[in-house]
Amino acid sequence: MGAERGRAEPAQAQEEAALRSDIGRAVGFSDAVFAIIITVLVLELSPPEVQPGGMAHALAEQWPTYLAYVTSYLWVAVGWLNHKGTFHRVRCTDRGLHWWNLAVLFTTALLPFATVVLSRSVQAGDRADEVLAVVLYALVGVLLSVAWLGLYHYLSRHQDLLQQHVPARFFGVERGRALFGIVAYAVAALVGALGSVPVALGIFLLLPVFYALSSNGFYDLRRRMRRPG
Amino acid sequence: MGAERGRAEPAQAQEEAALRSDIGRAVGFSDAVFAIIITVLVLELSPPEVQPGGMAHALAEQWPTYLAYVTSYLWVAVGWLNHKGTFHRVRCTDRGLHWWNLAVLFTTALLPFATVVLSRSVQAGDRADEVLAVVLYALVGVLLSVAWLGLYHYLSRHQDLLQQHVPARFFGVERGRALFGIVAYAVAALVGALGSVPVALGIFLLLPVFYALSSNGFYDLRRRMRRPG
Amino acid sequence: MGAERGRAEPAQAQEEAALRSDIGRAVGFSDAVFAIIITVLVLELSPPEVQPGGMAHALAEQWPTYLAYVTSYLWVAVGWLNHKGTFHRVRCTDRGLHWWNLAVLFTTALLPFATVVLSRSVQAGDRADEVLAVVLYALVGVLLSVAWLGLYHYLSRHQDLLQQHVPARFFGVERGRALFGIVAYAVAALVGALGSVPVALGIFLLLPVFYALSSNGFYDLRRRMRRPG
Amino acid sequence: MGAERGRAEPAQAQEEAALRSDIGRAVGFSDAVFAIIITVLVLELSPPEVQPGGMAHALAEQWPTYLAYVTSYLWVAVGWLNHKGTFHRVRCTDRGLHWWNLAVLFTTALLPFATVVLSRSVQAGDRADEVLAVVLYALVGVLLSVAWLGLYHYLSRHQDLLQQHVPARFFGVERGRALFGIVAYAVAALVGALGSVPVALGIFLLLPVFYALSSNGFYDLRRRMRRPG
Numbered sequence: 001m002g003a004e005r006g007r008a009e010p011a012q013a014q015e016e017a018a019l020r021s022d023i024g025r026a027v028g029f030s031d032a033v034f035a036i037i038i039t040v041l042v043l044e045l046s047p048p049e050v051q052p053g054g055m056a057h058a059l060a061e062q063w064p065t066y067l068a069y070v071t072s073y074l075w076v077a078v079g080w081l082n083h084k085g086t087f088h089r090v091r092c093t094d095r096g097l098h099w100w101n102l103a104v105l106f107t108t109a110l111l112p113f114a115t116v117v118l119s120r121s122v123q124a125g126d127r128a129d130e131v132l133a134v135v136l137y138a139l140v141g142v143l144l145s146v147a148w149l150g151l152y153h154y155l156s157r158h159q160d161l162l163q164q165h166v167p168a169r170f171f172g173v174e175r176g177r178a179l180f181g182i183v184a185y186a187v188a189a190l191v192g193a194l195g196s197v198p199v200a201l202g203i204f205l206l207l208p209v210f211y212a213l214s215s216n217g218f219y220d221l222r223r224r225m226r227r228p229g
Numbered sequence: 230m231g232a233e234r235g236r237a238e239p240a241q242a243q244e245e246a247a248l249r250s251d252i253g254r255a256v257g258f259s260d261a262v263f264a265i266i267i268t269v270l271v272l273e274l275s276p277p278e279v280q281p282g283g284m285a286h287a288l289a290e291q292w293p294t295y296l297a298y299v300t301s302y303l304w305v306a307v308g309w310l311n312h313k314g315t316f317h318r319v320r321c322t323d324r325g326l327h328w329w330n331l332a333v334l335f336t337t338a339l340l341p342f343a344t345v346v347l348s349r350s351v352q353a354g355d356r357a358d359e360v361l362a363v364v365l366y367a368l369v370g371v372l373l374s375v376a377w378l379g380l381y382h383y384l385s386r387h388q389d390l391l392q393q394h395v396p397a398r399f400f401g402v403e404r405g406r407a408l409f410g411i412v413a414y415a416v417a418a419l420v421g422a423l424g425s426v427p428v429a430l431g432i433f434l435l436l437p438v439f440y441a442l443s444s445n446g447f448y449d450l451r452r453r454m455r456r457p458g
Numbered sequence: 459m460g461a462e463r464g465r466a467e468p469a470q471a472q473e474e475a476a477l478r479s480d481i482g483r484a485v486g487f488s489d490a491v492f493a494i495i496i497t498v499l500v501l502e503l504s505p506p507e508v509q510p511g512g513m514a515h516a517l518a519e520q521w522p523t524y525l526a527y528v529t530s531y532l533w534v535a536v537g538w539l540n541h542k543g544t545f546h547r548v549r550c551t552d553r554g555l556h557w558w559n560l561a562v563l564f565t566t567a568l569l570p571f572a573t574v575v576l577s578r579s580v581q582a583g584d585r586a587d588e589v590l591a592v593v594l595y596a597l598v599g600v601l602l603s604v605a606w607l608g609l610y611h612y613l614s615r616h617q618d619l620l621q622q623h624v625p626a627r628f629f630g631v632e633r634g635r636a637l638f639g640i641v642a643y644a645v646a647a648l649v650g651a652l653g654s655v656p657v658a659l660g661i662f663l664l665l666p667v668f669y670a671l672s673s674n675g676f677y678d679l680r681r682r683m684r685r686p687g
Numbered sequence: 688m689g690a691e692r693g694r695a696e697p698a699q700a701q702e703e704a705a706l707r708s709d710i711g712r713a714v715g716f717s718d719a720v721f722a723i724i725i726t727v728l729v730l731e732l733s734p735p736e737v738q739p740g741g742m743a744h745a746l747a748e749q750w751p752t753y754l755a756y757v758t759s760y761l762w763v764a765v766g767w768l769n770h771k772g773t774f775h776r777v778r779c780t781d782r783g784l785h786w787w788n789l790a791v792l793f794t795t796a797l798l799p800f801a802t803v804v805l806s807r808s809v810q811a812g813d814r815a816d817e818v819l820a821v822v823l824y825a826l827v828g829v830l831l832s833v834a835w836l837g838l839y840h841y842l843s844r845h846q847d848l849l850q851q852h853v854p855a856r857f858f859g860v861e862r863g864r865a866l867f868g869i870v871a872y873a874v875a876a877l878v879g880a881l882g883s884v885p886v887a888l889g890i891f892l893l894l895p896v897f898y899a900l901s902s903n904g905f906y907d908l909r910r911r912m913r914r915p916g
Binding site: 334345357 | 490493494514674
């Protein structure tokens, strides 16, 4: 028993190290999930069975699905770029990081659903439905931002998981991007519920643009602004 | 012929070695299957076509699907973490290990289905349906635990497939985790069928928590308990 | 122009080499396709909307789908193991190999469809439907075997694409396995059409067992038979 | 602050380099998306519920779906081979390349939809529907070609992202392939709308053949023509 323990002790140290390595697998799994989410709405794009001559009308009727596909695709693409921008700075993972990553994937997977609800409600034109859909979409946006906030916060507290070249304050600063999302989506929900639905939709469209431009982080964005090109 | 055989003999030894190497492929395939299973219920999350003003009611009606999505997601996420915790201790694979891995993937793929049946039955509130759904869910849980038991048992008997640093008794001990699942799901089925459905649901919810906390194995769990942090 | 050509010539030789390398990508793409095919029938496993108390009947009615899921899963798993057994002997790919690989994936993707048609027809019990379904299933089996035959034949003629350790006649011998499939499926179709449907189903069930046992090739199978364990 | 900046400056240079490396992830993500697109129509291949004896008729009715599956599969396979032919010449990626890649994936994902609309319209035989479907299919083809044009153009302007062995004018020349697609699809739309739908379909079928033969680029094609075998 004593001998076995003696043999086990260094093995434990090796294990501790091994538990912190599989970033390849976390990234491969995430890529597969992103790939499914980004194409999930294509599965919805099947033309309804129509009478001869009715194709044009049937296809035109589906415009909210097309719009939902395009905007969801862009949003998930931005999410993937942000994910890549984050994880290429990560050297290894532990269980906490896995769970925050799973939270990001979970909330990202809700985007296509919220987008379809929103586009259908706007098509139907009922005020109550529109407000509901705006609030639902904003709620998904808040949850998504909270997941990213948790991921950034976790990385800012676990410097040992990061690549050598990452500046010490990098992920601390990135939390600001996620916090901004929480506030912006909450404001959009309020604006949609109490004021104008189109203004809320405008905020929804601007946010992915912001996150696309800053997908390599605030650090990178500031550098680009100082040195164009 | 003799010359060819002479040439073939060392090639056979090389082949024997080569047959035991492709862990990368087994892991990549498993990750893709897990990714599909974990997002499969999002495909169900399409809002029903509704009359203007009917969106709130239609969305609220779908709550069992939401609940099924959340719980399935958590369960499959735990499965993925356990899979990762297992395979990062594996150095190479052979055919037996492939088949046990395929059994784990197969039974994991049944979880979303059983979860949807369960949540719909609870929504409908019919006692006979509820008992049926509890037993079905428990059956899937037992099958899943049996697959894991087989995988752990196989690894405990094939030390040569493991990484150097893995303690000799590691997967022998892990069998206990799988056995516990078999017993717990059987008990939950009995409790649901003869006693209280809510108690059975409580057991169903606690088991993933247990497997999440022990996803790096009993060894790791014990170590964490002794040395918090 | 002369100078550029001078610069281009060695680049062409390098390119020729580079065109023959990306086995990682062919394997990753194939794994993703196999993963989708193997889980595609789970998407069918959604319980029908039922009246309270009707769940047991509705679930029991779906047994052909369950059977189709299990048998398809096993068949696609065998296909994946054969694919792995083939490609871990391949060193690099060219365009011809890609197209044969795409043919294998294409015909494998037809299996779940043929399986569902078969199980539903047997459930309905109509003789004409059963014969049709048996012939359709056998046709998919023949196409699948033809694709594997083409892949093996191509590899037997392109020794330069293989790993060093692979015996010279390996893939020439493997063609026999694929030819056997073509004959066996044709026989099953005839037996089903002219004689007994259950006998045809028996052949359908035995063939995956044969291919599972020989998934590492005839070479390996013979070796195992001579030296058990 | 000054000290921190001093420490940050070389880190920035390292980052700049790191931002340009993750080709593995872009390729893995693209492979997963291609895998989903190529199998998406199999999900449509479920036999309709039929009365006993009605299977033959029900299956025969679905021929446009079978045709759509085969042609889509071939088209997406050609797209994947072109993608592989492009990216195995790429050394590293930046954000611009990611977005052009995402555009290629997005437009590729529209192919199965356009194909189903086209085959159903031809089955129904209504002239107005057919013209609409031809124009829709051609539009998707134009969008796809524009995405490839953008990708090739981007690579022709960013020589630093390419492998060493790639000839300087390679991607400049490849733009011609994409431009040809834009013109050919526009012509097909005109021919379909003003003249003969079958001629338009013929153009649609020939284009993938052209892109399959030239999937390694014009350079390679010319070389093959000069030196057969």
